[in-house]
Amino acid sequence: MPPKTPKPASPPLDKDFRRAHTETVLQLTGNKTLTTLVDLARGDAGTLEEINLPGEEARRLMELGFLPGMRITAGWSAPGGDPRVFQVDGSEVALRRETARHLRVLLDPPKRPL
Amino acid sequence: MSDSDGASAASAVALAGAKGGRTAGARVALIGPPNSGKTTLFNRLTGLRQKVANFPGVTVERHTGVAVVADGREVPIIDLPGLYGLSPRSEDEQIAYDVLTGRRGDTGKPRAILLVLDSTNLARHLMLAAPILALGIPTLVILNMADDLRNRGGRLDLKALSSELGAPVALVSARQGEGIDQVFEYLAGQMPKPAPVELPILQDVPKCREWAGRVGCEARYRAPAPPKWTRRLDAVFLHPVVGLLVFLAVVVGVFQTIFSVADPAKDGVDWLIHLSSNWVASILPDSLFRSLLLDGVWNGVGSVVVFLPQVLLLFLFIGILEDSGYLARAALIADRTMARVGLQGKSFIPLLSAYACAVPAIMATRTIENKRDRMATILIAPFMTCSARLPVYTLIIAAFIPNRPVLGSFLGARALAMLALYVLGFLAAVLTARVLKSSILKSGRAPFLLEMPSYRWPTLQSLGLRLLDRSAVFLRRAGTVILLVMVILWVMAHLPLIHGHAPGIDRSLAGTLGRTIEPAIKPLGLNWKVGIGLITSLAARETIVATLGSIYGMDPESNQLGLERALEHDLTFGGALALLVFFAFAMQCISTIAVVRRETGGWKWPVLQFTYMGVLAYVGAFVAFHLIR
Numbered sequence: 001m002p003p004k005t006p007k008p009a010s011p012p013l014d015k016d017f018r019r020a021h022t023e024t025v026l027q028l029t030g031n032k033t034l035t036t037l038v039d040l041a042r043g044d045a046g047t048l049e050e051i052n053l054p055g056e057e058a059r060r061l062m063e064l065g066f067l068p069g070m071r072i073t074a075g076w077s078a079p080g081g082d083p084r085v086f087q088v089d090g091s092e093v094a095l096r097r098e099t100a101r102h103l104r105v106l107l108d109p110p111k112r113p114l
Numbered sequence: 115m116s117d118s119d120g121a122s123a124a125s126a127v128a129l130a131g132a133k134g135g136r137t138a139g140a141r142v143a144l145i146g147p148p149n150s151g152k153t154t155l156f157n158r159l160t161g162l163r164q165k166v167a168n169f170p171g172v173t174v175e176r177h178t179g180v181a182v183v184a185d186g187r188e189v190p191i192i193d194l195p196g197l198y199g200l201s202p203r204s205e206d207e208q209i210a211y212d213v214l215t216g217r218r219g220d221t222g223k224p225r226a227i228l229l230v231l232d233s234t235n236l237a238r239h240l241m242l243a244a245p246i247l248a249l250g251i252p253t254l255v256i257l258n259m260a261d262d263l264r265n266r267g268g269r270l271d272l273k274a275l276s277s278e279l280g281a282p283v284a285l286v287s288a289r290q291g292e293g294i295d296q297v298f299e300y301l302a303g304q305m306p307k308p309a310p311v312e313l314p315i316l317q318d319v320p321k322c323r324e325w326a327g328r329v330g331c332e333a334r335y336r337a338p339a340p341p342k343w344t345r346r347l348d349a350v351f352l353h354p355v356v357g358l359l360v361f362l363a364v365v366v367g368v369f370q371t372i373f374s375v376a377d378p379a380k381d382g383v384d385w386l387i388h389l390s391s392n393w394v395a396s397i398l399p400d401s402l403f404r405s406l407l408l409d410g411v412w413n414g415v416g417s418v419v420v421f422l423p424q425v426l427l428l429f430l431f432i433g434i435l436e437d438s439g440y441l442a443r444a445a446l447i448a449d450r451t452m453a454r455v456g457l458q459g460k461s462f463i464p465l466l467s468a469y470a471c472a473v474p475a476i477m478a479t480r481t482i483e484n485k486r487d488r489m490a491t492i493l494i495a496p497f498m499t500c501s502a503r504l505p506v507y508t509l510i511i512a513a514f515i516p517n518r519p520v521l522g523s524f525l526g527a528r529a530l531a532m533l534a535l536y537v538l539g540f541l542a543a544v545l546t547a548r549v550l551k552s553s554i555l556k557s558g559r560a561p562f563l564l565e566m567p568s569y570r571w572p573t574l575q576s577l578g579l580r581l582l583d584r585s586a587v588f589l590r591r592a593g594t595v596i597l598l599v600m601v602i603l604w605v606m607a608h609l610p611l612i613h614g615h616a617p618g619i620d621r622s623l624a625g626t627l628g629r630t631i632e633p634a635i636k637p638l639g640l641n642w643k644v645g646i647g648l649i650t651s652l653a654a655r656e657t658i659v660a661t662l663g664s665i666y667g668m669d670p671e672s673n674q675l676g677l678e679r680a681l682e683h684d685l686t687f688g689g690a691l692a693l694l695v696f697f698a699f700a701m702q703c704i705s706t707i708a709v710v711r712r713e714t715g716g717w718k719w720p721v722l723q724f725t726y727m728g729v730l731a732y733v734g735a736f737v738a739f740h741l742i743r
Contacts, residue, residue: 053561056203057561059199059201059319060198060203060561060563061561061563062319062320062323063198063199063241063319064198064563064565065238067319067320067323068320075345075348076348076349076352076353077352077446078352078446078447078449078450079354079357079358079447079450080354080450082449082450083446083449083562083564085348085352085446085566087340089235089237089238089323090234090235090237090238090337091235091238091565091566092344092565092566093563093564093565093566094442094446094449094562094563094564094565094566095561095562095563096449096453096561096562098561099561099562099563
């Protein structure tokens with residue numbers, strides 16, 4: 001299994017802090033940020049880079065549309081932010097944080113302010 | 115009749131040779147991704163009424179039916195659970211896979227496939243087309259939800275798609291019935307086939323998706339606009355604050371209407387039963403037969419039938435939740451709670467359907483991939499308050515809880531008591547799951563993946579059919595199981611004959627039986643009459659209502675009071691509470707025991723479950739009686 005993304009074990013509460021934090025920790029690719037699906041807040045979008053999960057689980061995710069190169073947009077979540085609905089390949093699929101952590105995405109440049 | 119059947123079968127065989135080997139006995143399998151509308155199409159083709167709803171995983175077993183094509187030939191159709199790919203992981207997918215590949219000896223490989231795909235999400239759904247077409251079985255590719263595609267501005271070139279796939283393609287809306295003729299045409303062997311194409315052998319998913327994307331491109335597929343209303347509704351239903359409030363309001367509203375709206379309807383049915391009972395009493399001479407009819411059928415079965423409005427109202431709400439697509443959102447909201455007790459959100463959908471009945475709920479656990487999670491869900495499902503408990507709860511609450519407002523007119527004391535019982539059952543389920551998942555059924559967490567369906571308006575027709583079917587089920591049960599128990603009870607209440615006359619109910623065989631178990635239930639504040647009810651309720655929970663109706667009706671002391679008043683006279687408040695708690699926990703349902711045995715493949719689990727729930731019911735009732743007395 002590929003090495004896990006260096007990421008703080010417990011995600012900080014503040015969304016903006018988290019983004020700034022991730023940006024400093026992770027490598028920068030042009031103006032896009034490599035991060036994981038967990039770090040996407042509602043409305044954020046990114047391109048799936050890889051799935052760091054064992055074959056069977058990755059396969060099921062891919063059958064649901066989570067394929068490398070696909071654009072994923074984060075949608076609404078259950079209260080507390082877990083699980084979250086992701087829009088991918090024309091459908092909406094809910095994932096728990098524990099799964100979303102293993103999906104690495106290239107974040108689109110932030111569109112601030114909202 | 116049999117003559118013409120023979121003739122049509124003969125002509126079918128004769129036609130079969132010329133038209134691609136489809137004989138009258140060959141099966142056509144419906145296959146496709148979950149929630150693509152296979153069962154809706156199946157119902158259209160066969161005229162049957164298998165359950166459909168708007169969330170993935172409604173169909174968990176195969177159903178067979180017959181479609182009659184234009185020339186009168188009959189084509190057997192088999193409806194299967196949904197599949198994302200040909201690598202089955204859960205029980206329901208395994209069933210679909212086995213039938214498709216002919217591994218189930220009794221069906222053999224299907225002669226043809228109807229591949230049902232969602233046209234609003236074609237590129238992704240086409241991924242399944244590659245492995246299915248590669249099976250080499252004649253296939254009609256059906257693009258469902260044509261109405262949605264059109265309304266949201268999507269389109270495609272069917273001819274181009276058909277020649278790309280080398281298979282005939284039909285654009286239909288199974289819900290509206292649009293384009294169904296094409297499917298019948300195909301089944302009749304009258305649809306022209308495009309030239310076969312060499313399809314690439316695609317083993318991995320990314321390659322499949324790439325191929326699907328290219329095919330979609332060749333077919334000039336324009337994806338429809340995102341479902342605007344689904345996004346808007348999710349902004350309300352999944353809002354961290356508003357969403358929860360809506361959830362609570364829906365739940366409270368359901369219980370309040372069960373008492374406020376359904377009550378007049380119940381009184382109406384009650385009045386009808388009373389009227390007909392008087393009529394029967396007036397036309398029949400005084401005889402044992404009259405007594406059986408009045409005491410057994412009218413007082414007994416009738417006391418259950420009056421709860422039909424309540425049960426239907428519950429099913430109306432469940433129908434709206436399931437057909438609209440809200441159920442998947444509820445599963446999402448509940449996932450955290452489920453995760454805390456060690457279960458996954460997918461367990462929540464079977465548990466929600468257990469509010470209707472535990473039997474389909476236990477079957478629905480087939481969608482859970484993890485065996486131990488599935489087992490835990492099976493074991494806790496009967497704790498959820500099923501519709502058979504509703505008559506029992508309604509009767510006892512109406513007899514013992516005054517109709518006082520608690521939160522203005524929004525929530526009354528009776529609705530609150532009912533809500534509390536539902537919560538009690540849910541808590542018992544959740545705590546049991548917690549214990550099971552941290553001991554004998556411990557397992558690694560399976561990833562939670564749940565596809566969110568778009569919201570749809572529940573159609574009046576589909577809701578109406580659901581209610582009709584439920585009424586039939588409810589009345590059939592009252593007319594078979596409960597009626598049978600009532601007749602046996604009546605006979606036992608009239609034996610042994612003393613000087614050619616029936617003894618008083620307390621000295622009859624039934625009374626003796628009740629008195630024998632009375633010492634066991636006395637600590638719960640219950641008497642021998644309730645004891646008889648507890649025994650009969652092993653057949654089905656609501657039988658206790660019929661039993662008490664019958665017994666109080668036969669007892670000269672209480673036969674003028676009506677069931678509610680008689681019960682109020684006969685039990686203390688603590689005893690009534692104990693009875694409610696007992697029903698919340700106990701597994702008094704033969705059908706549930708049977709389905710658990712079937713799904714777990716042995717007697718071990720159902721016996722364990724029955725014992726555990728029984729002990730919990732007894733202890734719970736004991737505590738309730740001694741706390742409140």
